[in-house]
Amino acid sequence: ETGVTQTPRHLVMGMTNKKSLKCEQHLGHNAMYWYKQSAKKPLELMFVYNFKEQTENNSVPSRFSPECPNSSHLFLHLHTLQPEDSALYLCASSQAGPQQAPRGYTFGSGTRLTVV
Amino acid sequence: GQSLEQPSEVTAVEGAIVQINCTYQTSGFYGLSWYQQHDGGAPTFLSYNALDGLEETGRFSSFLSRSDSYGYLLLQELQMKDSASYFCAVRGRDDKIIFGKGTRLHILP
Numbered sequence: 001e002t003g004v005t006q007t008p009r010h011l012v013m014g015m016t017n018k019k020s021l022k023c024e025q026h027l028g029h030n031a032m033y034w035y036k037q038s039a040k041k042p043l044e045l046m047f048v049y050n051f052k053e054q055t056e057n058n059s060v061p062s063r064f065s066p067e068c069p070n071s072s073h074l075f076l077h078l079h080t081l082q083p084e085d086s087a088l089y090l091c092a093s094s095q096a097g098p099q100q101a102p103r104g105y106t107f108g109s110g111t112r113l114t115v116v
Numbered sequence: 117g118q119s120l121e122q123p124s125e126v127t128a129v130e131g132a133i134v135q136i137n138c139t140y141q142t143s144g145f146y147g148l149s150w151y152q153q154h155d156g157g158a159p160t161f162l163s164y165n166a167l168d169g170l171e172e173t174g175r176f177s178s179f180l181s182r183s184d185s186y187g188y189l190l191l192q193e194l195q196m197k198d199s200a201s202y203f204c205a206v207r208g209r210d211d212k213i214i215f216g217k218g219t220r221l222h223i224l225p
Contacts, residue, residue, distance in 0.1 A: 042218075
């Protein structure tokens with residue numbers, strides 16, 4: 001365990017389903033991030049939360065909806081996804097804010113999402 | 117646009133030395149980081165260079181040349197457990213964080 005825990009590890013969902021991904025960090029970090037990792041592509045930053053406030057939305061479709069109720073928890077709510085959204089979704093946290101990134105990120109092991 | 121380039125795959129022999137290069141093109145630059153990711157695992161932070169030169173951490177070293185927009189990760193005394201993907205990452209213009217596509221390192225016994 002890295003100190004950043006993601007659940008579930010694997011998720012299969014239909015295009016009409018609604019599901020949520022959860023991320024929890026026990027490191028006392030101030031910033032949390034959602035990344036999408038697809039095969040043969042760079043890690044894509046989706047959302048950034050700094051002290052629970054969303055500071056970046058990297059042109060992500062509205063079918064992805066983040067929520068950060070406190071500095072230790074981050075959710076990604078999914079609805080009406082497309083097959084091309086199938087990927088590994090990684091959560092990360094850092095002590096300093098995004099201005100210090102990408103130094104010192106701690107990543108979770110990710111949720112492998114398959115949309116059928 | 118902004119981009120990072122690194123080789124998609126590198127193969128080396130156990131016990132040898134391997135260098136993974138990363139070139140970047142960004143309007144601003146605030147440091148180069150390297151991450152390791154084993155299959156099915158989380159990316160883990162390896163090193164960070166904000167200034168030119170070589171940073172050494174055990175068997176791993178990272179180098180940066182800002183004038184050449186270039187850096188590399190050097191792995192010495194390769195072990196089978198070093199088989200993984202290695203990503204470079206930079207923060208550039210508008211604080212955008214950019215990762216490379218990753219280099220898959222294969223180690224032969």
